Amino acid sequence: MTATTTSLASARSRDGAPGLRGAPGLRGTLSRVTLTAVITWFAALCFVVVLLGVFVSVLVTSFATHWGGTWWPDGLTLDWYRQAIDTPGLARSIVTTFEVGLAVVALALLFGVPAGYVLARRQFPGKSAVMLVMLLPVILPPMTYAVQLAAMMYRIGLGGSLLAVILVNLVPTLPLVILITVPFVEQISPDIESAAKVFGAGHLQLFGRVLVPLLVPGVVAAGILSLVRVLGSFELTFFVSSADTQTLVVTIFGKLSDPGGVSASLTAAMTVFYMVIALIGLAVSLRFSNPAQAFTGAAR
Amino acid sequence: MSAMSEAQAGRPRPPLRHRLAERGVDGTLVLLLPAVVVVAGLFVYPFVYGVSISFEPEHGGPFANYTDFFSDPYLSGSILKTLALALPVSVASIVIAAPIAFQARRDFRGRRAITLVLMLPLTFGSILIAQGMQRFFAPFGWANLALEALGLPQGSFLYNYTGTFIATLLTTLPFSFLLMMGFFGGIDRTLENAAATLGASRAARFWRVVLPLAMPGILTAFMLALVESFAVFPSAILVGQPDNATHVLTLPIYQAASQRSDYTAAAAIAIIMTVIELAILGIMVLVRGRLYRGPAGGGKG
Numbered sequence: 001m002t003a004t005t006t007s008l009a010s011a012r013s014r015d016g017a018p019g020l021r022g023a024p025g026l027r028g029t030l031s032r033v034t035l036t037a038v039i040t041w042f043a044a045l046c047f048v049v050v051l052l053g054v055f056v057s058v059l060v061t062s063f064a065t066h067w068g069g070t071w072w073p074d075g076l077t078l079d080w081y082r083q084a085i086d087t088p089g090l091a092r093s094i095v096t097t098f099e100v101g102l103a104v105v106a107l108a109l110l111f112g113v114p115a116g117y118v119l120a121r122r123q124f125p126g127k128s129a130v131m132l133v134m135l136l137p138v139i140l141p142p143m144t145y146a147v148q149l150a151a152m153m154y155r156i157g158l159g160g161s162l163l164a165v166i167l168v169n170l171v172p173t174l175p176l177v178i179l180i181t182v183p184f185v186e187q188i189s190p191d192i193e194s195a196a197k198v199f200g201a202g203h204l205q206l207f208g209r210v211l212v213p214l215l216v217p218g219v220v221a222a223g224i225l226s227l228v229r230v231l232g233s234f235e236l237t238f239f240v241s242s243a244d245t246q247t248l249v250v251t252i253f254g255k256l257s258d259p260g261g262v263s264a265s266l267t268a269a270m271t272v273f274y275m276v277i278a279l280i281g282l283a284v285s286l287r288f289s290n291p292a293q294a295f296t297g298a299a300r
Numbered sequence: 301m302s303a304m305s306e307a308q309a310g311r312p313r314p315p316l317r318h319r320l321a322e323r324g325v326d327g328t329l330v331l332l333l334p335a336v337v338v339v340a341g342l343f344v345y346p347f348v349y350g351v352s353i354s355f356e357p358e359h360g361g362p363f364a365n366y367t368d369f370f371s372d373p374y375l376s377g378s379i380l381k382t383l384a385l386a387l388p389v390s391v392a393s394i395v396i397a398a399p400i401a402f403q404a405r406r407d408f409r410g411r412r413a414i415t416l417v418l419m420l421p422l423t424f425g426s427i428l429i430a431q432g433m434q435r436f437f438a439p440f441g442w443a444n445l446a447l448e449a450l451g452l453p454q455g456s457f458l459y460n461y462t463g464t465f466i467a468t469l470l471t472t473l474p475f476s477f478l479l480m481m482g483f484f485g486g487i488d489r490t491l492e493n494a495a496a497t498l499g500a501s502r503a504a505r506f507w508r509v510v511l512p513l514a515m516p517g518i519l520t521a522f523m524l525a526l527v528e529s530f531a532v533f534p535s536a537i538l539v540g541q542p543d544n545a546t547h548v549l550t551l552p553i554y555q556a557a558s559q560r561s562d563y564t565a566a567a568a569i570a571i572i573m574t575v576i577e578l579a580i581l582g583i584m585v586l587v588r589g590r591l592y593r594g595p596a597g598g599g600k601g
Contacts, residue, residue, distance in 0.1 A: 052417070069439075133340075143570070144570055145570070147563065155349075167342055228423055
């Protein structure tokens, strides 16, 4: 008897998508529910259309010979890309972007993975304080500490240097790597480690031959996700970089905020370089894990 | 403590190393050290440094930076302008994203695609969004062409409050969506089914079962959206009206640091912003403590 009711109830709730505003009584349920679902998905569709429209606008602009008040530009060309490559400073900032990205990710993994291991496995006095300090740089927007950090970098004579740009970007990236590593370590049974120790593995062997191979998916996911975030990180780099240590986003912001600057198409062509790099990173990270973690993991 | 020392009185005290190891302090913690040093040196220390230089203004007494800020209505008004932007953005992003996240909490075809599309603005960042908006929402852009084709009046979406509002919403909404989808996914459907079995109507199930379970997630997403949109910066310049309607709190920081090289004043304003954000997070923690915090799973036990 109970079993039938339950299965009936679950069958009933399965046939309509759950509406946010439920209707009293079962009669009108179906029409009401589909209405809320329709409104919800219509809103989602509008949002996605605007979002893609915004990105495609940049893409089309970068190929446009001239684009007036029409739906599509008059003609398509690759000239803007040729000009973009010849623009002094652009090649420099693409190289800088990669140098900064790779250095930050390497350092963050080097420091973050062992720390994530300890935080996942050990209980020790002051652990919650350490966790809080690790969470804050991810939760607080960079603008809250970007200026103080830049001021400190200038005070110690690093202002404008590549090292400063790397160090500054390490602040949100390292905690992010730790936050991504912790759940990966928790998935590995401590029994495996005990077994390795029973068979005589030392600390180094345990780490190199047992933990690292098991952690590779987590490390790769953390690395690529943080690389994508470093590529797009603007505020921190903006305040500390100089003309020759700018990353691509900072260069693009400079072009955009200069009213008498270069044409929109040329800037768009520069942006497409950055879009492609970011997209490749996103696609690769999708193969390894759920990248949504990188943006929302902090709040869990 | 005294009982412990009495019990140990007869025997020699174990070495410090053993006593520490019992509490979890041993050599493994060295692995934590580099990360702690980096965060302490590059995050905690700059905060302290920022507070200290904010009291060493370039001219005037120690509090000059703060009194300058609060006595100039144009500067202090930026707090209200930021709120006037961040609050509606956060409300809108929750109101739009919560139903979508709720519908999307189960696996269905296309869920991955939606997640991927919503990841794009977070991956590309606000600069790229502002750049695309400059074309898409221009008087001759696709948005206005579409409105014209539908016979609707054209809108002015750029270089005003609306521009920054849209730009901020485009990054805040996906953020809230992904956050809430994670929270809602943890709500077990069997709880709803159990309520239905016990005779709860659809409305009762929503208001008395689902919503209380979803509330902590919604609240967290709202407060984090508020904190994120409070620090809106590039889009206030690129698609807003930075000297008036979107003169948000980050702009005086930018002007002080980049244009006047007065880091003491910039630090003071950044600290004011941090205090407000920490207050928002504090309220979040307090309110969340008063909400239902039991299990949201319907498993055995």
